Each structure stands twice: as structure tokens, then as C-alpha cells.
Amino acid sequence: MVVELGLQEAQPQVKGSGLSAPRGHSKNGPHSRGLAMKRPKKGFKGWMQSAVLGFVQLWTTILGLDGKPIISEIIISVLVCVPVSIACSYWVWAGGIHWDNTLHVMMGAALGFLLVFRLQTAYNRFWEARGHVEQAIQSCRSIAVLVITQYHRHYGEPGIEVPKCVDDIRRYIMMYFFCMIYQLIDVDVRQKAIEELLTQQELQLLLRTPRARAITCVKWVAARLAHLEALGYMAPLQLHETNEGLQGMISAFNGLTKIKTTPTPFAIRQLCSVLAVVYVYFAPLALANEFSNILDQYWSVMLRTMLSSVLLGFAILGMNQTASVLEDPWRNSESDLPLVKIGAKLNEELLNLFAEPIPPLARFPPNFTPHPRPSP
Template sequence: MTAKSLPSLWGWLRSLVILRGSVLPRILPLIFLFGLYSALIVAAWQTHWPLPIGMLGELTGNVVCNLVLGLLLVFRTNSSYDRFWEGRKAWGDIVVNVRNLARTIQLCIPVQTAEQQQRRQKVLQMLPGFAVATKLHLRDMGENQELEPFFSPQELMQLRQSPNRPLQITLWIQDYLQQEFQQERIDTVRLLELNQFLNNIIQGLTACERIRQTPIPPAYLIYLRRLIVVYCLCLPVVLVPKLGWWTVPVVGIIGFILFGIEELGREIEDPFGFDPNDLPLDGICTMLVDNVMTISGIDVPDNTAPVPPIPTDSSLLPTH
């Protein structure tokens, strides 16, 4: 063991006991419920209560049944992780194109008067405001003080009345670019480049909305959960002749595996919320505010709402 491997090992061991981000608190009631049910089955077996051990043994030991359950769980987890990763890629596209748009506006749109300088700074402030508005939009949050540093009271009023606040912000940015082109401060090639950045930002917004508004079909979730429950109901009856009271902890462990995998899929299928396993949108928006303000040379607004930073513990993040 080298000194370099110690932090990674410590992080791995620490992840075994932390509860934040774990599915255990959510599935613990189900584990206790089926543990109690298993104890009743053991008590019934010890009092010679007739149990359909043979029939249920064929059901739980059937290769086809186990294969179907395993495939459904794998599909559930993969589908949820695909949604999580697609959401992260969409936000990555938003970040890249906001940075490029801010950089190009700052360097390639000349200003000769104080009014032009003010208008350019205003549209640069709108870019991180778009990211914050997108975060609030995906979380179905209404009016929020996080938008106040980036927009005037009149603009905030228009945003409150807009059914899609991020899209409204892109219209303002597009209007600014069009005015700069009409006043011949940028040429056609530069306008096309800036519009492409803006189109990519809208594409990222649309990808996030697609994930948010297209949940996994309820029929699939209902069937999977019923199948897990039936399996856990049959399992103690099959195990009790061989394990006795050991049936209770064994069923608890198997329930932890099955319910844990299903809950893990539910936890990450909507990656834009507030749960520990969701995307760190607050940290991403804070980073983007700092980036754009650094590019434009504008001071970071003091009244932005404090938000947590992006997690940096590599032991708790996906590795692929």
C-alpha cells in the first residue's frame, strides 16, 4: 500500500457509513417490514403451520423468474443513470456555450460610448442569469431572489409573466446581437458565430426539459415493484426450513439489495432537484457567475444567494 492510495482507501471506507446520499434511510422501513414478516413466517413454521414450501420454492428458484427480475432491475438502473448523465452533459453544453458567448461578446463587440458599454455589460450579466433561471425552471420554482442581481425590476416583472423564463432571456440576448449587427458593430460571420453559441444554449435547455418532462413510464415502475414484493413475500417461506431464524437477517439483506437498486434508480432519474444525488446545479451556477464576471471584468454581485460549491470528493462521484 502506497501513501498515494491512502486517501482513496479512506474515502472508500467512509462511503460505507455515511448516510447523506445513501438510499438506506428510504428503504429501511421496507426492510423492517419484510423482516417482521419473515419472523412471523419462522414462528408459523415452528408451530407446524402448513406452508406451501414446495410450490414457492419452485417459483423463487426458477431461473426464468430470477432472470426477469434481474433484467428489470438492470434496465431500471441503466435508464435512470442515462437520464442523469444526459442531464449533466446538457448542463456541460450550457456552461461551455455561455463561456464562449461571453468571451466573444467581450472581445469582438467594440464599444465607443458609455451607453454601448452599459448595454454590453447588461447582456453579459444576463448570461449567468440564464443559467440561474434554467435551474429554477427545472425545479419548478417561481419568483426567486437569485435572479435579482442579473436583471432590472422591469425585466424581473416580464420574467414573472413569462411561461418560460430562460427562453425569454435568450430573446433579450438575441435582440441585443441583432441590434449590434444592424448598427454594423459586428459583421455577418460574427453574428452567425454568436447565434450558434446561443442556439447551443437553447439546445441544452431543451435537452434538460426533455428529461424533466419525460418520466419513466409508471406501468414499468409498478410492475417492477410488485415483482420485488412478490419475490420477498415468497422468499422466507422457501428459506425457513433450511435457515430457521437466520431467515430474518437473510431476507433483510436480500431486501436491502433489491429495494436498494430500485430506490437508487428512482433517486437519480430526475437529476435537477435538491437531493444529495442530484446534479450540483447551485455550484455550477455559482461557478458560471464567477467565470462570466471574470471574462467581462464586472464585479460579482454581492446579493447573490449563497449556494454550496460543487462536490470535489472523488470517492463520491461517478468515475465514468
């Protein structure tokens, strides 16, 4: 898909001259008063609407309606607590067996420390991945802005290859981003988003590379930038400035693939999971012992033990499963890290950036000062 580059500057027609002040400027110049907009006050209806939306958003998040719910991944493990609670309650109440809770309390402290440590480590991985995605987007934008502004500066000069080179850079930048995210979420590269950007020859060249196809796209971007410099549409110093963006693209890809291919140490994952399961399934015994000391009826002991065990299971197993989810930011779920949506928005942004014209210079009055004194 080739985009018609918006190279001509916008020329608004005005009364008396060929150019006028930019939109939003008044007769007294761009710094005239009266442009500030007051924020409307939120009445009772607005507050009620915000409250209802907040309530709906809360329960949408709790029930997992806007993503994969964490409850669905631990519900079976938590429901196992129900028969265990019934058995432990009957054993303690009917047999008169008393269980010392000291070991369970000490184990809970150690497990809490380990779960917090695993959650913090997993969130650091997720946050690092988000930072690398941001670095990739920033690098793509910096190269695109530099290229398109240079193209506007040389508009009207001869050069048949230049428009093709500029549009190729836009396409290769988006190919880099889509190839990178498809590799991260384990999706085949032959998707509609990439096929719309490629020619058949480019697709065949890309498929020859078994891995690191995003780096191949970076190489193509660098080749087009060098060709623009050879054509004289980019100074050597400006070509050198694009190296920072290219290095950022490579660095982001390396960081993301490092997180993808280097899992959290198995010993930590195994220890946290084993201790969580042991703690949750032995909790009904300790809870039944405590409730039997203050209650005489079996049903009272059993119901309280079962409810407490289920809530404890949701808390402990939920924390462990949340850490497991955060350790892999590339699960194909748009509620975790919406890479596909981010790529689509970046593609739309670059299309607008390369197609929209540059506004004309504003005509200021002779007595205009760039920094007027504020009015008293």
C-alpha cells in the same frame, strides 16, 4: 450588478523597454528549458494519508453523509422483513411445512432482468440531463468569449452603449442559466442569485412570462447581440456565429424540460416495484425452508432467515429505489446533480472573464523560431 470590464491590456514594467516577455519566460525566450516541474514522490506518509481519506470517503458515501442516503428511503420497507422472517421461520419449523423454491428462483431471474433494465434506463436519463447541462454551459461560454474579445478589439473607439450592451449579455446569460435550473428544481425564480443580476424593470418583464423564462433571457441576449452588430462592434458573420450558441442554449433547455416533464412509463415502474416487494416479502418463506433442512433449532433457523431476508431486501429494494432516484435528476439534492453550485461557479467564471484584462503581446528575440528542434 454591473461589472467594470477589463478592457485595458496589462502593461508590465521591465528594465529597458515598456514590454517584457510573459510571466514564466526566461531570458532566452518562452521556450527555454528548466520550466518543467517534477512531480513530487509520495512517501509513506502520503500513502497513509490517501488511504485514510479513501476510507473516510467510502463510509461517508455509504452512510450518506454528503447527500440524501438511499437507506433512509427503504429502511421501513426492509425492516418489515424482520417480523415476516420470524413468522415464516416458526411456520416452517413448527408446522413442518416445506416450500418448493423453484418459483422463487425463476421469479428472481425475471426480477433481476427488470431491475437492471430499469436502472440502465434511469441512468441514461440522468446522463442525458448531464449532457444537456454541459451543452448549456458550453453555449454560454462561447457567446461570452466571442463578445468580450470583440470588445477588446474595439477598445478605445467611441460608443457609450457598447459597455452596457456587453455587460447586459453577461447578465442575461446568467439569468438564462439560473431561470432554467430553478424551473427544473421547482424553485421560485425570485432568488438572490437572479435579483442581483436584474433591474426592477427586467424582473417585472421576466415575471410576466409564466413558463420558459430561460427562453425569454435567450431572446434578450440575441437582441443585445444584434444591437452590437448594428453599432458596428460585431461583423455580420460574427453575429451569425453566435446563432450556434443561441441554438445550443435553446436545445439544452428543450432537452432538460423534456426529461423534467416526461416521466418513465408507469407500467415499468409499477411492475418493477410490485415484483420487488413480492419477491422480498416471500423470500423469508423460501429461506426458512432451506435453513430448516440443515438446522434443527428454531433460533438458528430464525436468525439466519432474518439476516438473509434483510440483506436481500436492501439489495432488491435498494436497486429499485436507486432507479427511481435516477429517473428524476432534479431532486433538490446537491449530491445528485448540483445545479445551483454549477450556476454559481459559472457566474464567477463569467465575472472573471469579463473583468480581467488581456495580456500584452510578448517581445521575442529576432532569432526566435516558433517550433525549435528538441535538444538531443
